Amino acid sequence: MSHAPLAAQFIADRPRATWHDQTLWFVRSKRDKAAQALPEWEELRECAAAIKAHTVAHLADYLEQFERAATNRGATVHWARDAAEHNEIVLRLLQQHQVRRLVKSKSMLTEECHLNPYLERHGIEVVDTDLGERIVQLAGEAPSHIVLPAIHKKKEDVGRIFHEHLGTAAGATDPNYLAEAARHHLRQKFLQADAGLTGVNFAVAETGGIVVCTNEGNADLGTSLPRVHIASMGIEKLIPRAQDLGVFVRLLARSATGQPITAYTSHFHGPRPGGELHLVLVDNGRTAILGNDEFRRSLNCIRCGACMNTCPVYRRSGGHSYQTSVPGPIGSILAPARDPQTHYDLPQACSLCGSCSDVCPVKIDLHHQLLSWRRELAQLGFLSASKRLGMQAMSFVFQRPGLYRTAGRVARWLVPKLPRALVYNRFNPWGRQRELPEFPRQSFREQLAARRRRGQSHER
Amino acid sequence: MPTVGLFIPCYIDQLYPRVGLATVDLLERAGFRVEYPEDQTCCGQPMANTGCTAEARPLAERFLTLFGGFDYVVAPSGSCVAMVRCHYDEYLAGRPGFDELKAKTFELCEFLVDVAGVAQISHRFPHRVGLHQSCHGLRELRLAQSSELVAPAYGKAQQLLQLLDGIELVTLARPDECCGFGGTFAVAEEAVSCMMGEDRIHDHETAGAEIMTANDMSCLMHMAGLIRRQKKSLRVMHIAEILAGYPV
Amino acid sequence: MSGKVAILEAIRKHRVPAAALPNLERSWLRFADPLAHFEGQVAAVGGRTVRVRNSAEVAHVLSTYSEFAQAKQVVSSIDGIASTFAQDAVTTPHDLEAVDWAVLPAQFGVAENGAVWVTDEQLKYRALYFIVQHLALVLPAREIVHNMHEAYARLALGTSSLGVFISGPSKTADIEQSLVIGAHGPRSLTLFLVED
Structure with missing residues (x-):
């Protein structure tokens, strides 16, 4: 099913859609406050975009530098061309260490690669330890947001899920109580785990280190109890210098949740004493995006989720309506690059308001890229026949001013005379909830001509 | 007296004539001669925003021909002006007169403030x-x-x-x-x-x-x-x- | 062809326009009173700050906290605060789960966000920072930098296998955006700022 009918389903429960909208708008408002507190906000965005543009222009060199530095610090670097290779590498590492239980902290890349079901098929217990991710994992769903995975769940939903899976009291909905139950449940999982897998927020070419940001401390517990730490990262996570972190760390949490910094910003350089650190560098379509002048800047993305929080469509349609691991504006750019056949509708799930581009901390021109995608996809033949025919007809008329004038005159004369059922029916989605404008007898050009004939300067 | 080429979006022409007339009044009161090129229709935005660039292109070309000669081009629409100023490059980049067209095309309020320098309006609007x-x-x-x-x-x-x-x-x-x-x-x-x-x-x-x-x-x-x-x-x-x- | 060679070749076959790396030596945000701003930020992120003159005062203030007074297992590497849990005796970080309080040094704080920098250099197991129920960190009050640019300028990143900016206690808002303190990690964070 495409985005529009899924969005309509989401909105059918209007109070819930309104709640979803308001909850995310609240996050956007917190972001505004945090951004406004830094007079140099726009300068930081400029710097971040420049650093990313520079890095992408020299990505191969920086990847090699990163590999050398990371290896010198005792980490092992693996390269995966696609999701399947990534999953195989992770499985092989887990099997080598006889891992039966894996704890994961948030990694959108492993969602993109569908790692969990793959590992589970191979008999490995995978526990997502971010509370939001654990909630959706227990519910058998995918995250609906990249930073707030369970943002679509109400506390009553969480209460039911926890009652079923964690044995919390029936009907309990107090977030403190539920989070406390999760704490006990997940502490056991951390203590039992044989390996920990994390995502990567930033990888520093100069130092060979990676940075992982969480509020819960789950990445830290998951990598300081088990001996083996696997970190999966897209190759675009690289930045050149340690000092560049100053720019990105200042932008990330403020953009994501309005916090000045996440509770834990953890810098890993090599394995801990007696442990192992494996870094899996994943392409999975990124080099193809890098080669495209139009969409290259989408690789700037630091996965803060601000474009989702501000997107008036996302807030009212929910993350699942996008049917892709990264939803919202940035997801609607990344998904068609990977699979246009499945995701060709997403660039149309946008009113082109441009709020995403202004909120983006790394200055991705998201709404322009969505517009570019519409063109690309139309050229690839993914535009519906009705839309294409409609546009061809409109263009034909607009190229012929006489025809345009006549068509307008006929429509303005005819439509008001038609019985209502002929105008307002299932073939007119405009009119389902909206009235058409009242059609004036005369067009502007006719009225202007009449006025000028009369020599009047004013007609009221 | 400088001449403004009045750019009236198609749906305003057909459905909201009063908006067009108000625009004429405002421009004339601000001291501009207003000309309305009769052959104008649509800037092509609906086609462009749907990805139908081949259908939008001839409309962009018509626009340049129709409006290239005025001192200013003004429309009571931010969206249609944005089409000209921000999205016509794809169709018209490098054409003679295109850069000038972009520089002299304005949304109405922007024109009244930045070009006409309107600093007072005499009537009341107690709402x-x-x-x-x-x-x-x-x-x-x-x-x-x-x-x-x-x-x-x-x-x-x-x-x-x-x-x-x-x-x-x-x-x-x-x-x-x-x-x-x-x-x-x-x-x-x-x-x-x-x-x-x-x-x-x-x-x-x-x-x-x-x-x-x-x-x-x-x-x-x-x-x-x-x-x-x-x-x-x-x-x-x-x-x-x-x-x-x-x-x- | 190995994945590495394939990926690097796939990147290098594209011609990407060059872009300069920006110079980050700029006049970034500074505060008239960085220590006061730091204290405000720590409070805003759910932490607690206490100005003290020496470690004896740290011990005294801790003793006034009921959670500390009731703590059975305390690990301390601060002079004057006794450990009741023998950190060196454990042979796996999992055993640290029993620790109620840890009182440890931090290197410096950051005024703009209330974060403090800690590393695993002096610790047998780095899990200690995250697994204890309550964490207290002690740092000199004068060691507050204004912003993250200054913070990274003074770090020698990579000298330890783990370095962390900790800002407030562990927290989550994953249930209906309701803030809950004490997600997986410490339920409280107290920062003792030792004045000269």
Whole structure:
């Protein structure tokens, strides 16, 4: 099913859609406050975009530098061309260490690669330890947001899920109580785990280190109890210098949740004493995006989720309506690059308001890229026949001013005379909830001509 | 007397003649000769925004031919002006006169403030007004500061409205959220579009507005459609109608 | 062809326009009173700050906290605060789960966000920072930098296998955006700022 009918389903429960909208708008408002507190906000965005543009222009060199530095610090670097290779590498590492239980902290890349079901098929217990991710994992769903995975769940939903899976009291909905139950449940999982897998927020070419940001401390517990730490990262996570972190760390949490910094910003350089650190560098379509002048800047993305929080469509349609691991504006750019056949509708799930581009901390021109995608996809033949025919007809008329004038005159004369059922029916989605404008007898050009004939300067 | 080529979006020509007439009045009162090229139709934005660039291209070319010769080109629409200034490059880059065309094409309020230097308006408008920031005027033409950016506040439409005696501009909870019109989006994503429109209307109502205004009639057409269906008392007026002193 | 060679070749076959790396030596945000701003930020992120003159005062203030007074297992590497849990005796970080309180040094704080920098250099197991129920960190009050640029300028990143900016206690808002303190990690964070 495409985005529009899924969005309509989401909105059918209007109070819930309104709640979803308001909850995310609240996050956007917190972001505004945090951004406004830094007079140099726009300068930081400029710097971040420049650093990313520079890095992408020299990505191969920086990847090699990163590999050398990371290896010198005792980490092992693996390269995966696609999701399947990534999953195989992770499985092989887990099997080598006889891992039966894996704890994961948030990694959108492993969602993109569908790692969990793959590992589970191979008999490995995978526990997502971010509370939001654990909630959706227990519910058998995918995250609906990249930073707030369970943002679509109400506390009553969480209460039911926890009652079923964690044995919390029936009907309990107090977030403190539920989070406390999760704490006990997940502490056991951390203590039992044989390996920990994390995502990567930033990888520093100069130092060979990676940075992982969480509020819960789950990445830290998951990598300081088990001996083996696997970190999966897209190759675009690289930045050149340690000092560049100053720019990105200042932008990330403020953009994501309005916090000045996440509770834990953890810098890993090599394995801990007696442990192992494996870094899996994943392409999975990124080099193809890098080669495209139009969409290259989408690789700037630091996965803060601000474009989702501000997107008036996302807030009212929910993350699942996008049917892709990264939803919202940035997801609607990344998904068609990977699979246009499945995701060709997403660039149309946008009113082109441009709020995403202004909120983006790394200055991705998201709404322009969505517009570019519409063109690309139309050229690839993914535009519906009705839309294409409609546009061809409109263009034909607009190229012929006489025809345009006549068509307008006929429509303005005819439509008001038609019985209502002929105008307002299932073939007119405009009119389902909206009235058409009242059609004036005369067009502007006719009225202007009449006025000028009369020599009047004013007609009221 | 400098001559303004009046650029009236197709749907304003056909459906909202009063907005066009108000625009003529404002430009003439500001001391400009107004010419309306009869052969104009549509700037091509609906096709371009749907990805149909081949269908948009001839309309962009017509536009350059029709409007290239004026001192200024002015339209009562941020969205259509944004099409010319921000999106015609794809079709017209390098054509003789195109860079000049972009530089002399203005949205109405922007023209009145930046070129005509309008600093006073004589009539009264004793109403509580909510200003809807149409997105393309806001974030493509930068007619006002968007709420996402950390930069000094300004707003050209607001600046003009405040010249009216007796007007009260209400404060919205979400100062510049999209109304959900979005061209074909309004029908392709009908459910989201209408919910967005209703939420905007609700914000204006809650803020106590009697009249909602905007630089773009398309946003107002969408919201007026919802308002009329739901028989709400909120009125909509294009900003040109208010500034020209047309009755409510 | 190995994945590495394939990926690097796939990148290098594209011609990407060059872009300069920006110079980050700029006049970034500074505060008239960085220590006061730091204290405000720590409070805003759910932490607690206490100005003290020496470690004896740290011990005294801790003793006034009921959670500390009731703590059975305390690990301390601060002079004057006794450990009741023998950190060196454990042979796996999992055993640290029993620790109620840890009182440890931090290197410096950051005024703009209330974060403090700690590393695993002096610790047998780095899990200690995250697994204890309550964490207290002690740092000199004068060691507050203004912003993250200054913070990274003074770090020698990579000298330890783990370095962490900790800002407030562990927290989550994953249930209906309701803030809950004490997600997986410490339920409280107290920062003792030792004045000269």
